[in-house]
Structures are given as C-alpha cells and as structure tokens.
Amino acid sequence: MSQGSPSPQMPHGMHATAAQGGQLAPSDAIPSGRPFVPPATLKNEATQPGSFKATLVATSAKVELIPGVATQAWVYNGQLPGPMIELQAGDQVEITLENHLPEPTSIHWHGLPVPPDQDGNPSAAVAPGESRAYHFRIPEDVEGLYWYHPHPHGQSSEQVYRGLAGAIRVHAKHDALPPIPERVLTLTDLRLTADGTIPEDDMMDWMNGREGQFVLVNGLNRPGLRFDTAGYERWHVLNATNARYLQLALPGHTFTLLGTDGGRIEQAQSGLPEVLLAPAQRVELLIDATGRPGSTFMAKAYARGKMGGAGEAPTVPLMQVDFSAVHNQQPVSLPQTLRPFQSLPQASAQKRVVMSEGMSMGHGMAAGHAMGGMMAAGTMGMMHEGGMPGGRPSMMQFMLNGKTFDMRRTDLTSSAGAWEDWEIANDSDMDHPFHIHGTQFAVLERTINGHTAQEPFRAWYDTVNLKPQETVRIRVMQSSKGIRMFHCHILEHEDLGMMGRLEVT
Ligand code: C2O
Numbered sequence: 001m002s003q004g005s006p007s008p009q010m011p012h013g014m015h016a017t018a019a020q021g022g023q024l025a026p027s028d029a030i031p032s033g034r035p036f037v038p039p040a041t042l043k044n045e046a047t048q049p050g051s052f053k054a055t056l057v058a059t060s061a062k063v064e065l066i067p068g069v070a071t072q073a074w075v076y077n078g079q080l081p082g083p084m085i086e087l088q089a090g091d092q093v094e095i096t097l098e099n100h101l102p103e104p105t106s107i108h109w110h111g112l113p114v115p116p117d118q119d120g121n122p123s124a125a126v127a128p129g130e131s132r133a134y135h136f137r138i139p140e141d142v143e144g145l146y147w148y149h150p151h152p153h154g155q156s157s158e159q160v161y162r163g164l165a166g167a168i169r170v171h172a173k174h175d176a177l178p179p180i181p182e183r184v185l186t187l188t189d190l191r192l193t194a195d196g197t198i199p200e201d202d203m204m205d206w207m208n209g210r211e212g213q214f215v216l217v218n219g220l221n222r223p224g225l226r227f228d229t230a231g232y233e234r235w236h237v238l239n240a241t242n243a244r245y246l247q248l249a250l251p252g253h254t255f256t257l258l259g260t261d262g263g264r265i266e267q268a269q270s271g272l273p274e275v276l277l278a279p280a281q282r283v284e285l286l287i288d289a290t291g292r293p294g295s296t297f298m299a300k301a302y303a304r305g306k307m308g309g310a311g312e313a314p315t316v317p318l319m320q321v322d323f324s325a326v327h328n329q330q331p332v333s334l335p336q337t338l339r340p341f342q343s344l345p346q347a348s349a350q351k352r353v354v355m356s357e358g359m360s361m362g363h364g365m366a367a368g369h370a371m372g373g374m375m376a377a378g379t380m381g382m383m384h385e386g387g388m389p390g391g392r393p394s395m396m397q398f399m400l401n402g403k404t405f406d407m408r409r410t411d412l413t414s415s416a417g418a419w420e421d422w423e424i425a426n427d428s429d430m431d432h433p434f435h436i437h438g439t440q441f442a443v444l445e446r447t448i449n450g451h452t453a454q455e456p457f458r459a460w461y462d463t464v465n466l467k468p469q470e471t472v473r474i475r476v477m478q479s480s481k482g483i484r485m486f487h488c489h490i491l492e493h494e495d496l497g498m499m500g501r502l503e504v505t
Pocket residue numbers: 108110149151280435437485487489
C-alpha cells in the first residue's frame with residue numbers, strides 16, 4: 001500500500017480533533033505504586049533443547065489500564081507490551097506471526113543478525129488475515145537485550161503506539177559476571193484520553209515523534225521495586241517508545257554501565273549519574289544499593305530540538321525503588337574485562353548518510369533544508385493535507401541523502417563480509433536516532449561544533465543518537481546477502497520516509 005492512502009478498514013482521514021483527541025487522562029489515571037512485575041514471557045512450544053517455537057497473534061483487543069475503562073489496544077497474544085521472548089545463544093527459532101489486525105504488519109527482530117528475508121522488511125509485510133513463520137538461528141556469541149516490533153511501510157509508528165512491541169532476552173552460554181539478580185524493564189510510551197482512547201498521531205506527533213503522558217515499565221505505571229538483601233541488581237532496560245528520549249537517572253546513586261544494544265561492553269563504566277537511552281536503544285546497568293537510601297528511577301527532561309514550538313517532554317518518574325531490605329555491605333567485584341574486543345578490521349569502503357528535513361514542492365521534489373524550530377504555526381497549517389491519515393504532514397519531509405523512502409529503490413550497496421566506515425551526519429536542528437538492521441556496529445568518533453571526540457569505551461550498537469549538526473563515524477559489517485533497512489528510529493520519521501535500503505551482495 002502506498003504511503004498516505006487511507007486503509008479501507010480503518011476510519012482514517014479524520015484529523016486529531018477534540019473528539020478524537022479528547023481530554024487527556026491525568027498522569028495518575030493508571031494506578032501507580034503496584035509491585036514491579038517482570039515482563040510476561042512467550043511460552044516455548046519446542047520440545048528439543050536448543051529450539052524455540054511459538055506463535056505471536058497480532059490483534060486488536062480491549063485492555064483495562066484506567067480502572068473500569070476499556071482501552072482498545074493492538075497487542076501480541078493479548079499482552080501489553082508483547083510477551084518477552086527468552087532465548088539462549090545458539091537457539092534455532094521459529095516464530096509464526098498471525099495477523100488479525102485490519103492492516104498489513106510484519107515482525108522485525110531489532111538488533112539481531114537474522115537473515116534479511118526473515119527480518120520483517122516493509123516489502124515482506126503480512127496481509128490482514130494471513131500468517132507467516134520467521135526462521136532464524138541466534139549465533140553462539142550473541143547475548144543481551146533486543147526487541148521485536150512491526151515494520152510495515154508507513155504504519156510502524158501507529159502499530160507501536162497502539163501497543164505492538166516486546167523484549168527479546170538472549171542469554172549467554174556462559175556469563176563472565178558473578179551471579180547478580182537480573183531484571184528486564186521494557187519502557188513503552190502511551191497516550192490515553194480520559195475515556196481510555198489511544199488517539200491518533202496529530203501534526204506535531206508526525207513532526208517530532210509521539211510522546212504520550214505515560215511511560216510504562218513492563219506495562220505498569222510507576223511500579224514499586226523492592227531490592228532483596230543482596231543489594232545488587234542488573235537492569236536490562238529497553239526504550240520501546242516511538243520517540244521519547246530517556247535520560248535515565250536514580251538521584252543519589254550512580255549507574256555502572258555493563259552493556260549496550262549489542263550486549264556487554266569491554267569494560268564496565270562506573271560512576272555515571274545519567275545514561276541517555278535514545279529510542280530503540282538498550283542498556284544493561286548495575287545498580288548498587290548497599291548503604292544507600294531508596295530513590296526514584298526516572299527519565300529526566302532532555303531537550304531534543306523539537307520543531308514548531310513543541311514543548312520538550314518533562315521529567316517522568318518511572319519506578320519507586322526501595323532499598324530498605326538491603327543488608328549486604330560487600331562490594332560486588334566485576335572482572336576487568338566484561339567481554340574481549342578484538343581490534344576492528346580495516347574498512348574497505350566508505351559511505352555517507354545525511355539526515356535532513358525539508359519542504360516538498362509538489363511531487364517528491366525537495367527544496368530547502370534544516371527547517372529547524374523556525375516554522376511558524378501558520379506555515380505548518382499549510383503543510384497539512386486534508387485527506388492524510390491522522391494528520392500526517394504532506395509537505396514536510398524527513399530525508400536520508402536528500403530522498404524519502406522508496407521501496408523500489410536501492411540507496412546503498414555493500415559486500416557481504418566487508419567492513420565499512422559510515423559517516424552519518426545530522427544536518428538538522430533536531431536529534432535523530434540512526435539505526436541499521438541486521439548487525440551491530442562500533443562507534444569510532446563523534447564530531448560536533450568542530451570538536452571531534454573518540455569514543456571513551458568499546459561497545460556494540462545498532463542505534464546511535466545524533467544531536468543537531470553532529471557527525472558520527474561508525475565501522476560496520478553485514479554478513480548476509482539481501483536487503484537491509486537503515487533509518488531514523490523516531491518511528492514517525494521512519495514512516496514519513498527517513499529510511500533507506502541497503503543491498504548487500
Ligand atoms: Cu527497530 Cu527498522 O527498526
């Protein structure tokens with residue numbers, strides 16, 4: 001289906017009017033303070049060891065978030081967020097998607113090196129009423145936290161904000177760390193009206209990416225987490241929001257960073273007062289509760305240069321943390337090296353990707369760039385085309401290398417197995433998180449305001465944030481032939497075309 005054509009099954013074409021948007025529910029409408037729960041898990045139906053087999057049914061269902069009020073959400077297997085998939089390194093995986101939604105969908109296995117034809121590309125969406133099985137094997141050396149979410153053309157943002165996303169925990173064969181209790185925190189964004197409706201994106205959401213009034217932790221509003229006597233926990237945190245930047249903090253405490261998108265980093269980074277988790281990113285944090293009072297785990301306000309005079313998201317409390325049961329005073333001893341990193345092979349090719357914003361002058365022609373926050377409200381009204389679904393701006397463009405996404409176009413080509421240096425440049429006045437499918441990359445250095453800084457530690461990422469006018473250099477290799485996507489992971493920007501196709505030959 002082409003971007004912007006109203007889907008026959010959905011009452012699209014309506015603007016985000018008062019009726020559709022309604023009064024927002026107050027931020028305590030969803031009860032807070034309930035005990036923390038781990039994510040529900042997807043049951044493995046395989047009988048032989050080393051195999052994982054299950055079905056994910058994507059459907060519209062009523063859930064109760066505000067007590068006594070039904071919310072029509074889109075869910076996997078009735079769960080909001082979707083059930084966590086727990087895998088072991090080396091597992092052979094077969095997961096069947098049944099699409100009971102009124103529109104096409106697919107499942108993308110974000111961050112995992114699955115074959116391109118199993119990775120939920122927009123060109124391989126599953127039609128309503130259809131199903132398909134995804135097959136892939138988790139390599140022996142993969143561990144960490146990943147996630148799954150829909151990736152159909154033009155509809156990913158809507159499907160994720162309605163509830164379709166879940167965590168994937170890949171356990172290592174052997175863990176170099178001493179045993180420390182682990183928690184998975186899936187952070188999702190939710191906007192609800194007082195009558196329990198999840199409203200469509202409005203114009204500002206399309207421009208800046210959607211942020212609701214709730215950030216849920218495993219589906220709960222501000223749960224309470226009580227540490228046991230040991231005093232140490234490892235938190236695997238996933239930013240599964242459409243567009244929200246999570247400047248994580250636990251006032252009175254510092255974090256020790258153990259892992260990033262691609263699993264463990266080389267050496268633990270301790271004493272971090274804040275950790276920025278851009279949309280789609282994950283971290284593994286060590287929380288040391290010994291000899292300290294409890295606190296509030298929160299996402300502090302982060303200015304990301306929103307357009308059109310939109311306000312930045314305020315500080316959001318995520319979870320109340322209670323350390324009163326902790327008795328242990330023993331420091332945890334971490335190994336010097338969490339994970340060995342070989343030096344990276346030399347790059348045999350160079351690429352450059354420029355992220356920009358602009359105005360379309362008619363049919364696919366772009367003019368001007370770096371619109372920034374300079375747009376007046378009146379100008380934005382002009383960009384609003386009457387029949388576009390959910391207030392999608394028709395003239396505002398979000399581009400990679402001056403183009404918006406075209407499913408028939410190959411934007412870049414790489415050779416399988418070849419290491420490449422990519423220079424990603426953000427030629428706009430807003431932060432954009434850049435993501436590549438099917439692999440993990442190393443960040444080499446970042447340049448901003450004429451100053452270049454080497455990365456302070458060695459780590460693997462599949463998503464890297466770019467501040468306005470920042471340039472980031474990465475070293476990356478694709479091991480399988482086929483089509484890979486690369487895009488901005490503000491999902492509204494992805495849907496508006498800030499995405500390209502890489503052909504690996
Ligand atoms: Cu998490 Cu192309 O996506």
